[in-house]
Amino acid sequence: MADASSGNFGCQRCWPVSPDDAWEARAGLSHQATLIDESHLIASVLGCPVCSQRFVSVFIETVDWVGGDDPQCWVQLPLTPDEAERLTREPVTEADLHGLGGGRRSLLKGFLRGGVEKCMWTKGLSIGWHD
Numbered sequence: 406m407a408d409a410s411s412g413n414f415g416c417q418r419c420w421p422v423s424p425d426d427a428w429e430a431r432a433g434l435s436h437q438a439t440l441i442d443e444s445h446l447i448a449s450v451l452g453c454p455v456c457s458q459r460f461v462s463v464f465i466e467t468v469d470w471v472g473g474d475d476p477q478c479w480v481q482l483p484l485t486p487d488e489a490e491r492l493t494r495e496p497v498t499e500a501d502l503h504g505l506g507g508g509r510r511s512l513l514k515g516f517l518r519g520g521v522e523k524c525m526w527t528k529g530l531s532i533g534w535h536d
Contacts, residue, residue, distance in 0.1 A: 414483035414509075419453035419460075424524045427512050431481060434460065440497040446532070448502060450484070450493055459489040463502060463532055482511040482530045505530040 414420055419430050434451035437459065441448040447464040462481045482505060484492070492501070506529040513527045 415453060415458040415460075416456035418455045419458055420483060424512055424526050427481075428514050428524050431462070431512075438493045440492060440502075441499065446499065448497065448499075450489060451481070459484045459486075461488075461492060461502065461505065461530065463530065465532060476515070476517050478513065478515040480511055480513050480527070480530055480532075482506045482509060499532055502530055502532055 419427075419434060421427050421430060431451070433454070435454055436449055437452045438450040439447075440450065440461070445466040449462050451460045451462050452458065453460075460481050460483050462479060464477070464479050466475050466477045484506075488505065508528050511527050511530055513523065513525050515523045517523065
């Protein structure tokens, strides 16, 4: 794992420079733990098989009761070793995840109403409204 204390996370394979490349790299991460598993909120810990970097991945969905065009969003944040250990050791609530990572770079992938797709870098971990 890269030196998380210096703000360096992951490797070129799991945490590349481009957000689109980072989204594609997500498919190569291994599932390590399920933290929350609800119908419209899923939080997991994923790990890189190359550098052992761990990430928290959060999926949220809001049901569009009118048009059926349900907005969906994923946020992926690299974890420090201490954060990963704490999250996988204790039961986790949504409140435990809010604000995790502070100003740390995170990946946001969203499918908004009308088929609008976004993939971009953001900061920290904020869980938006969901059903």
